[in-house]
Amino acid sequence: MEQYIKTGLVGATGYTGMELARLMIGHPVFKLVLATSRKEAGKTLVDIFPHLQATILADVPLVSPDPDVLAKECDLVFLAVPHGTAMNIAAELLARKVRVIDLSADFRLHDAGVYEAWYNVTHTQQQLLSQAVYGLPELYAQDIAHAELIANPGCYPTSAILGLYPALQQGLIKTEDIVVDSKSGATGAGRKASVSSLFCEVNENFRAYNLGQHRHTPEIEQEVSVAASTPVTLSFNTHLVPIDRGILSTIYTRLNQPATLTAVHDLFTRFYAHKSWVRVLPQGALPQTKWVRGTMFCDIGLAVDPRTDRLIIVTAIDNLCRGASGQALANANIMFGLDQTLGLHGGTLIP
Ligand SMILES: NC(=O)C1=CN([C@@H]2O[C@H](COP(=O)(O)OP(=O)(O)OC[C@H]3O[C@@H](n4cnc5c(N)ncnc54)[C@H](OP(=O)(O)O)[C@@H]3O)[C@@H](O)[C@H]2O)C=CC1
Numbered sequence: 363m364e365q366y367i368k369t370g371l372v373g374a375t376g377y378t379g380m381e382l383a384r385l386m387i388g389h390p391v392f393k394l395v396l397a398t399s400r401k402e403a404g405k406t407l408v409d410i411f412p413h414l415q416a417t418i419l420a421d422v423p424l425v426s427p428d429p430d431v432l433a434k435e436c437d438l439v440f441l442a443v444p445h446g447t448a449m450n451i452a453a454e455l456l457a458r459k460v461r462v463i464d465l466s467a468d469f470r471l472h473d474a475g476v477y478e479a480w481y482n483v484t485h486t487q488q489q490l491l492s493q494a495v496y497g498l499p500e501l502y503a504q505d506i507a508h509a510e511l512i513a514n515p516g517c518y519p520t521s522a523i524l525g526l527y528p529a530l531q532q533g534l535i536k537t538e539d540i541v542v543d544s545k546s547g548a549t550g551a552g553r554k555a556s557v558s559s560l561f562c563e564v565n566e567n568f569r570a571y572n573l574g575q576h577r578h579t580p581e582i583e584q585e586v587s588v589a590a591s592t593p594v595t596l597s598f599n600t601h602l603v604p605i606d607r608g609i610l611s612t613i614y615t616r617l618n619q620p621a622t623l624t625a626v627h628d629l630f631t632r633f634y635a636h637k638s639w640v641r642v643l644p645q646g647a648l649p650q651t652k653w654v655r656g657t658m659f660c661d662i663g664l665a666v667d668p669r670t671d672r673l674i675i676v677t678a679i680d681n682l683c684r685g686a687s688g689q690a691l692a693n694a695n696i697m698f699g700l701d702q703t704l705g706l707h708g709g710t711l712i713p
């Protein structure tokens with residue numbers, strides 16, 4: 363009997379596809395049997411990624427993204443492709459009884475109208491939205507375990523939701539005065555060529571973009587509204603910083619009642635007590651992207667400013683690992699009844 367689960371990867375040439383391949387090298391159960399690229403079909407992974415030489419992935423064939431071929435070879439397929447593209451591939455695979463983990467935004471929003479308004483894309487697979495499970499393991503592990511289709515969370519939303527959830531669920535902060543101020547490294551924009559991703563545009567530069575208009579806003583609001591048990595509208599703002607990986611989110615909130623840092627820290631520590639990947643840092647310590655680089659950790663730091671009644675929550679994640687491919691692998695572990703941390707024990711990549 364085969365000891366492994368046959369796995370496919372659609373979008374192997376992109377940053378999240380490359381990160382998933384990196385993580386799968388060490389996974390004891392999921393075996394990558396097929397990867398796709400429209401441009402590189404006919405080659406093997408090592409032909410395009412020489413750093414995979416002498417690894418278990420070197421000879422994995424690159425094929426065109428054909429659902430029949432994928433379904434014939436795979437029990438599980440990761441979709442690391444742009445939003446708008448993933449939904450149709452997912453539908454084709456699900457119809458062929460293949461389980462799907464979609465790293466794009468196509469199934470994250472429960473309301474197709476909200477998706478269409480923020481993404482400017484027609485949702486052609488709305489019938490699948492109700493069966494998609496939002497793949498944030500700290501919140502939805504039980505549903506993930508029974509899912510056929512996972513909507514893997516966005517990178518910025520992962521950093522914002524994990525930071526806000528305990529405070530909103532416990533009624534610590536006001537729901538109408540939240541500002542999420544996020545900074546991302548350049549891999550967040552994907553590997554496709556664009557002027558704004560050029561070295562000379564990103565290096566030695568720091569800029570804001572999409573203020574109040576980023577398409578991750580409704581995803582964050584959807585999930586934190588569950589925490590608050592009431593609809594939450596918040597201000598979400600993004601910046602590009604000249605690092606490869608990492609997201610640092612500084613979240614400005616207003617306390618409902620005066621609270622000490624010790625009380626807030628206790629609340630967060632208790633909320634995440636049994637969660638392997640959320641580290642509530644000791645009082646006074648604040649997260650840094652380097653401390654989570656290449657890992658599944660979401661580090662949380664807290665500050666209370668009594669002069670302004672503010673609780674300031676700072677989170678740091680690696681956008682490619684925790685914010686995408688590592689989280690996708692964690693979801694796969696849960697879906698197949700494995701320990702959710704399997705293959706995800708790698709240490710931090712410092713420097
Ligand atoms: N980068 C990040 O930090 C994060 C990204 N995401 C999401 O994950 C997904 C992948 O992102 P990322 O890896 O950054 O993107 P990239 O632009 O780096 O890669 C996209 C990949 O998709 C493939 N692709 C593009 N169009 C199609 C198509 N029509 N059919 C089949 N394959 C296609 C490309 O392969 P080829 O052209 O060779 O066929 C390429 O491998 C996106 O939805 C993104 O929003 C989510 C969280 C974080």
Ligand SMILES: CC(=O)N[C@@H](CCC(=O)OP(=O)(O)O)C(=O)O
Pocket residue numbers: 445465466467515516517546547548549550551552577578600602
């Ligand atoms: C730095 C940077 O450009 N980041 C991207 C993150 C987008 C992303 O990952 O999009 P989905 O998760 O919604 O697919 C952006 O802001 O558009």
